[in-house]
Amino acid sequence: MTQVRVGTHDWVASQNSNALTSESYDFADAFDRVLAGNKSYARRCGEHEPQLWQSLAKGQAPDVLWFGCGDSRVPETTICDCKPGDIFVHRNIANIIPQGDLSSESIIDFAVGAVKVKKIVVCGHTKCGGAVNSLTDADLGPALNNWLQPLRDLRRKHQAEIDALDSIDDKANRLAEYNVRKSVETIVSNPTVQKAMAERGVTVHGVLFDIVTGELKVIDADDGESLSAAPWSHR
Numbered sequence: 001m002t003q004v005r006v007g008t009h010d011w012v013a014s015q016n017s018n019a020l021t022s023e024s025y026d027f028a029d030a031f032d033r034v035l036a037g038n039k040s041y042a043r044r045c046g047e048h049e050p051q052l053w054q055s056l057a058k059g060q061a062p063d064v065l066w067f068g069c070g071d072s073r074v075p076e077t078t079i080c081d082c083k084p085g086d087i088f089v090h091r092n093i094a095n096i097i098p099q100g101d102l103s104s105e106s107i108i109d110f111a112v113g114a115v116k117v118k119k120i121v122v123c124g125h126t127k128c129g130g131a132v133n134s135l136t137d138a139d140l141g142p143a144l145n146n147w148l149q150p151l152r153d154l155r156r157k158h159q160a161e162i163d164a165l166d167s168i169d170d171k172a173n174r175l176a177e178y179n180v181r182k183s184v185e186t187i188v189s190n191p192t193v194q195k196a197m198a199e200r201g202v203t204v205h206g207v208l209f210d211i212v213t214g215e216l217k218v219i220d221a222d223d224g225e226s227l228s229a230a231p232w233s234h235r
């Protein structure tokens with residue numbers, strides 16, 4: 001029997017010291033493993049924070065709307081040491097926010113317009129498969145070719161700079177950063193976001209998650225070009 005060992009957040013330790021522990025699950029079947037993991041999670045919640053789900057059952061009031069990549073290594077609630085109810089989430093391949101995309105614009109209308117989040121975060125990450133596969137125009141199938149088109153266009157726009165970098169990692173990471181900047185621009189130009197920025201001081205932030213260190217880097221608007229309308233986070 002294959003042992004599936006998956007690191008999990010230790011409930012008690014995480015409340016106090018941000019310590020991480022791992023828990024072992026002995027299942028050959030990955031679906032059995034996630035069901036067992038949920039049972040364990042629900043039991044720990046019941047023991048240590050029984051009011052959490054009772055409170056969340058009454059409604060949600062997250063402060064943050066997060067746009068991220070669907071990559072399994074970048075689970076926003078885990079990497080930001082948050083809890084269920086803290087972050088409203090939209091994730092897709094390579095955190096691309098195309099102009100006119102019905103899915104992401106619906107998320108914005110709901111999370112910003114109705115739920116009234118205070119912060120919008122776009123998170124790219126290093127070693128992103130979507131960015132790596134946008135360094136060329138290789139045929140990945142009609143849907144994926146179409147989806148990655150904005151990222152491939154962005155690569156063409158910065159082709160000379162990206163070509164000058166040494167490694168595939170460096171090239172993909174630079175493209176991922178440009179993609180975050182582009183997505184922030186798109187979000188800031190959204191009418192619902194514009195209204196929320198003017199009326200409630202909502203801010204939009206770009207970050208890049210480093211898969212190697214597990215840390216977020218804030219992307220500053222250092223070029224000051226078309227991002228001047230966006231109240232970027234500076235640290």
Ligand SMILES: [Zn+2]
Pocket residue numbers: 069070071093094095125127128129130131
């Ligand atoms: Zn990715």
